[in-house]
Amino acid sequence: MAEDRLHIFGIRHHGPGSARSLEAALNELKPAKILIEGPSEANELIAFAGRTDMQPPLAILVYAVQDPALASFYPFAVYSPEWQALLWADANAIPAEFIDLPYAYRLEQNQGDENQDVAEAATEARQQRDPFGELAALAGYDDAEAWWNDYIEEAHSGGEHFPVLEQAVAELRRQTQESELTLQREAYMRLQIRKALTETEGEVAVVCGAWHTPALRDFAKVTDDRKLVGKAPKLKTEATWTPWSDRHLAFASGYGAGVPSPGWYRFIWQHGHDAGGLAVGWQSRVGRLLRSEGLPASTAAIIEAVRLSAALAALRGRASPGLAEMNDASLAVMCGGDALPLRLIGERLVVGTAVGEVAADVPQPPLQADLTKLLKRYRLPMETSVSELSLDLRAEAGIAKSVLFNRLTLLDIPWATLIRNSGRGTFREQWKLCWDPVFGIRLNQAIRFGPTIEKAAQNAALDRVGQIQTIVEAAALIENCLLADLPQAAEQAIGRLESLSVQGNEADYLIAAVIPLIFILRYGTARPIPEEALRALALSMVREALIRLPYATHNIDEQAASAMLKRLQDFHHALPLLGDDSLLEQWRNVLHGLTAGSLSHPAIRGLAARFLYNEGRLPNGELHIRLAEALSYGTPPFDGARWLEGFLSGNAEVILLDATLFGLMDQWLTELSEDTFIETLPLIRRTFAGFGPGQRQRLLHKIRSGGGQSGPVGSEIDDERGREYFQQALPLLVSILGLNEHER
Template sequence: MSASPHYFGIRHHGPGSARSLLRAFEALQPDCVLVEGPPEAEGVLSAVLAEGMQPPVALLSYCPDAPRQAVYHPFAEFSPEWQALRWGLTAGVPARFIDLPLVHGLAMEKAEQDAAAQEVAEPTSDIEKPESGDAPEPGDPLTWLAHAAGYADGESWWNHMVEERGDGEQLFVAISEAMTTLRAETPERHRSEADARREALREAHMRQCIRAAQKEGFVRIAVVCGAWHLGGLQAEVTAKADAALLKGLPKLKVNTTWVPWTYRHLARASGYGAGIASPGWYEHLWRSHDSAQPRAVGWLARVARLMRERDLDCSSAHLIEATRLADTLAALRDRPAPGLDELHEATRTVLTMGDDTVLRFIDDALVVGDRFGSVPPDVPTVPLQRDLEQQQKSLRLKPEATQKTLDLDLRQPNDLARSHLLHRLNLLDIPWGTLARIGRSARGTFHEIWTLQWQPEFALRLIEASRWGQTLPKAATARVAERCAEVQSLAELARLVDAVLLADLDEAVAAATQALQDRAALTGDAQQLLAALPALANVFRYGNVRQTDATLVAQVLDGLILRAAISLPLAGSALDDAAADTLRDQLLAGHAAVGLRQSEAQTEAWQRALQQLAAQHGAHALLQGVATRLLLDAGRWDTPQAAQALSLQLSAGAEPAKAAAWLDGFLNRNAVVLLHDAAVWQLVDDWLASLSEEHFVRVLPLVRRTFSLFEAAERRDLSQRASQGAAVATAVMAETTWDEARAVLPLPLLRQLLGVSA
């Protein structure tokens, strides 16, 4: 007669369940441990006892041919399954996973996704079929037990009865009786037929694995599973029926490895289905159980340390009173020791004086926690991930779960290499670092400010990216080549050229530059051409600051400027106000790009295009005003020419709306032009003074609209200058005489500071 298995119904990631489980194992001394989990992972179970294995960690199982078909199985130090595996491996008894193999589970998931995609592409009826996520969420089975015991919800009831106690082996008898009865008496909890079938398949396979262990002659078989499955695993179902149910399931190839995990991803707030509310608190329960120090004292001491690090008042007297209050609240609620609720209330009352804002960082740092696990270096992984790990080690860039600011000085070889690494990862859609766009990180400086935060799912993205290459440079280069074929916008291609130069990928630069040149040769769209100029001009102007060969893009940039100059006059015609406003922004950005290029031929072509636009009949008045202003600033037009254009556009015969649009473009929506340019001030002043009363009344509302875009302080300064009279308004700065011999003296020092060669 075969031995009866011993069932241990647990809650995933429950410290009380784990503690009671170890006590039960010490009493039972099982000769075989069967754990709910993916059988494909048995090949990497030996790593559980490895020196470098530090939970939280997760088993990552994925399909090599379709890496997006993947699933994680996380474990914390206090997870019952983790402790069961460690016990079995340490004792030298077989430890196995018995859940439905992922070769079937992922294959069924892929089939369901393909079917759903087919239904979306080819709807078969007028009634849209809701996705499984749209169905009502089933109630927590523990809620009925919690209500019967007088608790508000199943979470608090389970914490009080199981996780915060851990009474021992007899706990599992009570759990089994309660959950089996609950499952038999409560209504069906599945959200869909697919969910019900999946659960039936899982339990059928687990029963088959239990039978197989019995046939092998094991006597003391320990089965560790989710408490809900106890009723299904102990049901009277024949082996033949289970075999028939499991027959003919689809298959996919699956690989499994270990990856680091974080408490934030173990939390329910992350979207993890079996997540818990307070991983950090559960870790404290697990580690403080055998400590001589009461868990309430230890917890409040950690809260006090956190507050003092932020210069918040927290004395020893505060801690004593908070401990007493927590103990009193636990006694009033008939609890053996304070739980998280009691400690929170004591903290709020005594330590933070009712200030909930302090509790927020306590919740973030302690209740959830920022722990980041690690795995041994010899676990199976793809070459691309191994290459990244080696670079992280050599560059001293440790992946961390918390946000970290990294200020890189690009004159330092190690910092420059770090920058290349982070830019390459971004090209592979692995945003470990986010580059700041303000402050010292602006283009043209020697600094890059990065915000780093490693996410566990980056491990899967590395697996996906491995199809492009086995090293980061090769993978990023291949990915860029693929994107060049996908991207349609010239502006996006120009930004891609910028990105690959920052990543120091010569082959990718050549591919992206060629794609940009080919695409530009086929388009005459001025807006696309203008949108591509700023990124390329930045690369050309500031490339040497980052020690990249920016001359690779000079030819492309020159060609784009010439094509944009040819297309600009025609593009400015027959536009409505919204389209003109959009083109204005692109025109200004393109003008700045031409200035960065500093090429006589390109500047000449661009200024000729501005002249044509400013004088062209039918061009939008806003763009004509902008073009006139840019020509005046560049010295291409002198003051009399600008005054003539202003008089023409703002004459009594001009339509008020067009006149106001031209003035808006000419002033460039910037009061600084009027405040600091005496010539412009005089031009506008002379025009206003020359208006007749009737024309002035017609133009006034439109001029007021233009001036309303200025800041209040700027309008105040304009008023003060106007009140000072014409003498100040017409004052012109005296021409400055430079001593060239003295002016060049600081140049060697400036070149040394800026790292610019002579």
């Protein structure tokens, strides 16, 4: 019978023990053909698997041609049994084939999920009840993961567990109701298996998830299988290989068929089950990692950790240490009981940092191919680990990379995040890079905008122009377009901003929108910009904002006042960059009105006073009057504290140098009632927290010296009772000022 030539191996999709057992079974069986649970659309990609320039972790990306947003990943690690089956087939020159239900079926059923592995789609029944958990419980385990690791992935067995596991699954499936999708997939796989048995002379091996093994032997009703599968879908799909990473193989990433420890699994795949060598190799890696982070990890500690992991394995009845024993030993010996270094070990070694590489000639969608070409030209690695890159915008290569990063951002692919822009008077940008494989799907989604990164970014920006609702959004898009060297889209966004700016926008929105335009005009972007149009628009927006600003500060709540404070600080520093003296004078008149007004929020009145004082436009005498009014008995203490917060605005120099201001503030604080002091203390503490450490320490010395002149470090209050009171208050002062004990 043809079924006698069928050999089904139930595996875990990413399991080193499963892969090793499968390799041994294939070497013994020597099949004429291998059938693998995987997307049928990807059969043409199998030929790439055996090449040296294909380095796992990798994934097959299947997507709908008409709507690339409908897509799914099928990941492979080096220790994935399916990957090893592909390599075995290539090395032995026998055909291999994916036999799972084509992804197009799922798309037509509206079951597409961009981050779900079809091969491990769990049914509702199995989500509510874990069948393998029952086997684990019978074996005395608390969870299925630990049981599977002990008996399959970290065990010393060969392939003898395959028939035993299949029998256990058959019993479990009798008590489980499967979903329609699972039944349809299994029907399709049975049809493919029948076809292979008919066309192939010799043994046929099937590699599939362990849960499917008994179902794939049921050949009783071919007609029912064909009916269940139904007609082939008309929706066209394509497939390609794409890089993957350890992080995205992990459970924590949300990947349905993920494993908790990809890095550990790769380690035991590489080192086998050598009980002695396994512990030595792993703890040596732990030691190297800790030393690279500046943490102590001596050779003696590594030896002790190896011994402890072996002892723990013996106590727990294990043939060799598993991950649990390795972690316990590392925590006790290498980390000194501190969980923080163990978290580092978990992220770098247990989960891992490996990223795959795809051969250059693998067929790719147009945008992915264009990005690959650009990355090669600019020598930019696509890594899922976080790295930083500094760009010199005076160099053509620096500008080109910055433009690429900004264009990808417009396509909703934030591979690179700007940490520091070119700043004032410099031509340098600092970027943080971290590639997420899901960005591959977003590249596919962006195909509707154009076949190249430049064209797609341009059309995506133009599409966004029509969706802009606020001037802040318009200003941000203008900046993005200019940084991405997309002048046509920038001009469209400028036109949209012009129309929005005259439609009754509030002053705070006008200010927020005009600030980036001013900085672009003053410092440029190292790219061509429509300077004349931008300048006219910025001047118009500033004038409108100055007219509306006094009314925008009236009767606003704390949240709105805090947001306004930040915007006014940025606006005050940006406005001189326009070089328009008339606007500056108008701005100062607005500030004078704010300081004297009673309807404006007290923090804004204080900030306005500070701006004028810094420019010498508010004489000391008038400032003292304003401060005295703000801190008078007639003013609620909370309002006085907010006025101080706005006036000091992160800089204590004014009260350190002006004894009168210091005295007024000191008097106000000391005369507060206990209840009022406690009520305003958080706000006072927040005000002081904005000072630099040096300023806070100088302020403490000034208080210690009696408040008159800023005394030298270590000077003391002369009066004995004063010194006693000062020592009693010192812990509170240190806490309010945010100083450490040694900074007293």
